[in-house]
Amino acid sequence: MIHAGLEGIVAADSKISLVDGENGLLVYRGEWAESIAKHYSFEEATYFLWHGSAPKKTQFDNITSEFGQARHLTAAQKKIIDLLPESMEIMAVIRTILSSMGEEDFQFPATHTQGMRLLGIIPTIIAYRYRSQKGLPIIDPDDKLSHVGNFLYMLKGETPVEQHVKALTAYFILTMEHGLNASTFTARVIASTESDLVSAITGAIGAMKGPLHGGAPTGVIDLLEEIKHDGNSERVLRKKLENREKLMGFGHRIYKTRDPRAAALSEITSNFYDDEEFSLAHEVEDTAVRLLKEYKPDRKLYANVEYYAAAILRAIELPTELFTPTFTAARCAGWIAHVFEQNENNRIIRPSSVYSGEMPEYR
Structure with missing residues (x-):
């Protein structure tokens, strides 16, 4: 075999x-x-x-x-x-x-x-x-x-x-x-x-x-940029799900539950409310997980480490290259x-x- x-x-x-x-x-x-x-x-x-x-x-x-x-x-x-x-x-x-x-x-x-x-x-x-x-x-x-x-x-x-x-x-x-x-x-x-x-x-x-x-997790960066420009995370995410688009940064090939690395990074950055980029990342994660449960109740889809990698590297203004x-x-x-x-x-x-x-x- x-x-x-x-x-x-x-x-x-x-x-x-x-x-x-x-x-x-x-x-x-x-x-x-x-x-x-x-x-x-x-x-x-x-x-x-x-x-x-x-x-x-x-x-x-x-x-x-x-x-x-x-x-x-x-x-x-x-x-x-x-x-x-x-x-x-x-x-x-x-x-x-x-x-x-x-x-x-x-x-x-x-x-x-x-x-x-x-x-x-x-x-x-x-x-x-x-x-x-x-x-x-x-x-x-x-x-x-x-x-x-x-x-x-x-x-x-x-x-x-x-x-x-x-x-x-x-x-x-x-x-x-x-x-x-x-x-x-x-x-x-x-x-x-x-x-x-x-x-x-x-x-x-x-x-x-x-x-x-x-x-590089450019798809996640594009998603966060689109939501930041629109100003309404639920509107953007719901439209993508209704169009059967994949939410970049959610779901993982190995982890069938929440990626423990993403969970840890989420917790560690949860108090950085004075940083606009970290606040946006947490808001989008919460909204996306809620909508994924609504649209795909049979699947367990959570933020993966790629999502928080993009959020962190974006927050510190690291160039994508x-x-x-x-x-x-x-x-x-x-x-x-x-x-x-x-x-x-x-x-x-x-x-x-x-x-x-x-x-x-x-x-």
Whole structure:
């Protein structure tokens, strides 16, 4: 029996995360992901995902320092970015710079230090490339800011709004890991050959770059913009449902109940009433869920993480071309965790295929 796309095939025994779509559960190493998002910084969540325990004071200070050191581009890396074609999109730029880091000190097996160097530099690559292309002054990293706060600072050139940092940090944590998805599986396949961490992560970036995996939630943005322009969420949503149009950002391929990531992001941003964009997102979610129950009572359709990703990234005025790169900056933490786990108990991943071509005549 062929399982197209390997759907339903168990290919790894992992202690990193549980994704239970039937019951709407997301667990990181024995803890609810939403709890991690509410109480941890991205630095703490990364340490927890990689090592299975919350960092103690000394460990937290060390990882914070490592993030600070890792976020600085070298002169050679800046030169590479400057020489790349203007038409090259940022995902390809990230892949290129990380690939250039694959020197002798990135040999198998992967280490915590290697992981920090790759994870820490991605936001800087994004900000440097974006501001360069827009003709804006380059903003150097601020080592006193958090990983997510510094990302916003480098992009905008000003101290970020606290609630924007809080919302984006929660987004980073809730999207840093999500089981054996296409990009994570790619990373593990490469790691299973005992290749280096750089190769595994650049391979994962290649998978994330595909629109079926890391595509920007532009449909949700268009929906929110249409409602904001109209001024009446129920009128817009009801018209779409009567025309049998899909409400972008509602329903999920895996989660048959409410996406736990969307639920957590909804709760975390629920008090940001002074922010017009967050208020609109909550109003639209409430109205859409109510109308979906009316029009499609036999289906359980709720806001998914794509909906709140769009709402948050829109609220902080992140350009749409940076959505997938930003997703990558978060998910890289999960990729690295999986490479560590693959290295610990390795067996080369080599599925079989069924030949369906023609056969030559027997001799």
